[in-house]
Amino acid sequence: MRRLAAVALMLLPMAAACSGGSWEDKCETTAKGVIECAADQRPDPPKVAGDLLTGGRYDLTQDRGKVVVVNFWGSWCAPCRAEADDLEATYQATKDKGATFLGVNLRDSPDAAKAFEEGRVTYPSLFDPSGKVALDFDVPPNAIPATVVIDRDGRIAAVIRRATVQTELTPIVERIAAEAT
Template sequence: MAAKRRWPRIALEAGFWIVVLGFLGYRIWPQFAAALGVGAGGTAAPDVRVETLGGEQVSLRELRGQVVLVNFWATWCPPCRYEMPGFQRTYEAYRDRGFTILGLSVDRAGRRVVEEFLEERGITYPVAMATAEATRAFGAGTMLPTSFLIDATGRIRHTVKGVFLETALVPAVERLLAERDAEEAAP
């Protein structure tokens, strides 16, 4: 009789753990996939044009040949703030090898707030205010941060909703740069 009473509790606990592990897998899998290159087929990145806060016109089509991280973020977003130092370190380490970042701020507070935020934190990679066109083209909705890692041929190889950890970004960037270099060296 006692065994019959335990089954509902066991089933409830099992269901709980299935939901928890499923959620964690959903949130953590993109990090592993990026770091290991798993499931990295890719779709064509949209060609969007934005003006950086520095006044430079940037088109994703013009960045072909480089590995590009497009990151939708906001100054008020704690996970966005958390990932930015790792992005800056990665940018500094690989920009001379053909890696760049395009940060797209969705802040409504305005350009000046974003400029002050970046200056205070020493962020030097290109940042623009996200346009409605860019947000629609990438399908970047309400989840911040959202990052798209684009290979040198212009294909989105990894999409990470939430924090893109430096420990996952660096191996992904190295792998995509190596792929580009191998293709360029091929006869």
């Protein structure tokens, strides 16, 4: 019973995000299902912090002033495997423009997550086996993989709730990185 209550409490932010009048109603959804918000309509993300797969800690606030691309993934996820090279290519193409990337690994063992990342990506990932980081978002991903682009002011600028490719993601990141703060 206690476990059921804890799960229900974790799902409350997700239910709130799916209810009418959410931030998505104020943003534009493209024909390809990408949600992009005008600068004056962007919501704040929840606290994003935790232990990195490779050791150490990460806190989103340390990257204020940069565009942060947060990708939710799992080693068990075939679409995550398919998009990994595109995410790395976008990271390499945009890091000199003030963008950084952060993976958030869900529902994995540390060994499986590290094995998946090895040789695929050079940016760090949080280890979040319970999915707490995703559930804490006011705009939690409803599918894995999912990618959230946070602007230089620390607000959610775009959300992709499916696998993405470099030709789609790079222009979004570059456009957000080019905005004046």
